[in-house]
Amino acid sequence: MDIKDIKVLIKIVTESDITDFEMESGGEKLVIRRGQAPVMVAAPAPQVVAAPAPAAAPSVLPAAAAAPAVPEAAPTGKGSADERYETVVSPIVGTFYRSPSPDSDAYVEVGTVLEKGQIMCIVEAMKLMNEIEAEFKCRVVQILKENATAVEFGDPLFLVEPL
Incomplete structure (x- = not known):
């Protein structure tokens, strides 16, 4: 997954009521979580939580x-x-x-x-x-x-x- 795809996903999450998004593809895992803090992004590295x-x-x-x-x-x-x-x-x-x-x-x-x-x-x-x-x-x-x-x-x- 390239950075452009990640940016699009972050924009979709921030513009919606979604608070937790996870996606796994080809050995890579993407987790986007949000609450009262900005959107968090973690790629194949450890997950980040607000x-x-x-x-x-x-x-x-x-x-x-x-x-x-x-x-x-x-x-x-x-x-x-x-x-x-x-x-x-x-x-x-x-x-x-x-x-x-x-x-x-x-x-x-x-x-x-x-x-x-x-x-x-x-x-x-x-x-x-x-x-x-x-x-x-x-x-x-x-x-x-x-x-x-x-x-x-x-x-x-x-x-x-x-x-």
Whole structure:
């Protein structure tokens, strides 16, 4: 299966109500799953699954407050040093971009308040730009990755405060 076929399948899945698609052909297996995160693609490699959206109680934090360090073993959005915060993780392996193009402003900065569904960043995977959206209303407390760096599945991208 070539990349053009995969792109067509991803487009069909994203434009429909399908949440899980699997196809096996000639020893290759393609799995596309989606939920509140962008579409995940896995070829003959291990399957990739999106992290579930955490639900949290709202709290108040001044915009100038210092952000705590995030432990490496917190890929699910829980377990930050301060329970008020949630960690937004990469749902796929790819390259992290803070803006839609090199000449554009970043989608978010520290202190930015996001509405549910607002774009936070892009993770490029196999020449596909996957927009990572806020899964709930929140304020960005810390940006954990540098622009144009490689990210793995579950890598922390942002520390946010649910509002």
